[in-house]
Amino acid sequence: MxxxxxxxxxxxxxxxxxxxxxxxxxxxxxxxxxxxxxxxxxxxxxxxxxxxxxxxxxxxxxxxxxxxxxxxxxxxxxxxxxxxxxxxxxxxxxxxxxxxxxxxxxxxxxxxxxxxxPKVPSIRFSDVAVLLALILLPSAVITVFLIGRMICPRKKHSKSKAYRSPIEVTEG
Structure with missing residues (x-):
């Protein structure tokens, strides 16, 4: 058989x-x-x-x-x-x-x-590295920058001080 x-x-x-x-x-x-x-x-x-x-x-x-x-x-x-x-x-x-x-x-x-x-194409390490470099790395840099701006905002000029012009006006 x-x-x-x-x-x-x-x-x-x-x-x-x-x-x-x-x-x-x-x-x-x-x-x-x-x-x-x-x-x-x-x-x-x-x-x-x-x-x-x-x-x-x-x-x-x-x-x-x-x-x-x-x-x-x-x-x-x-x-x-x-x-x-x-x-x-x-x-x-x-x-x-x-x-x-x-x-x-x-x-x-x-x-x-x-x-x-046919073999099914698989993701190679180099494909992953390119994705990390082109997408995730710039996104991480922008995220860190925005978080930094939220934690440490820029100093604003106080409006309580009188405004002085660089040109001085005198009488007479």
Whole structure:
């Protein structure tokens, strides 16, 4: 019976595609692990990676070269892989098939429907610093100035003193 899973990730994330299997026999050199990929847009399945034998070297399809890493441990019933730096073009269904004769015959073990979405822009420290410098700093200076004027008002000239003009009028 195949295990199905929906997996969501953001562009640029590393994604682990899980594949577990049960076998009554210890994995041997006859064991194979086959990962295939079917794009979300449809079309035939494409081989992603194929590992033959317990310590075999994986074949990795050019589309995923250097972005697929083996994460599995066949002795523990794990044939998982990791997709590094996921792109929007990776949306689709990844299928894992394990064959470990005589009891595991290569039927699909897991189906993972992967959905990659663009990253949501986040506020960076520099954005916050610019906001502080352009908005909060001038506001703080003006507030301190106004509070200072309220606490220490300017001295007013007293009107009780007689007004004297700089021009003096004399009689005669």
């Amino acid at each position: 195949a295990f199905s899973m929906l997996l969501h990730a953001s562009k640029g994330d590393d994604v682990t595609l899980s594949c577990t299997f049960t076998s009554s026999n210890t994995p041997t050199s006859k064991m194979t692990v086959d990962w295939s990929y079917r794009p979300q847009t449809g079309g035939p399945p494409q081989t992603v990676t194929y590992v033959e034998g317990l310590f075999g070297f994986p074949y990795i399809k050019v589309r995923f070269t250097s972005r697929i890493q083996w994460k599995g441990s066949p002795a523990r019933g794990d044939a998982s892989i990791s997709l590094v730096n996921a792109t929007l073009n990776d949306n689709g269904t990844f299928t894992c098939s394990v064959r470990n004769p005589p009891d595991v015959h290569g039927s699909p073990t897991s189906h993972t429907v992967l959905t990659i979405t």
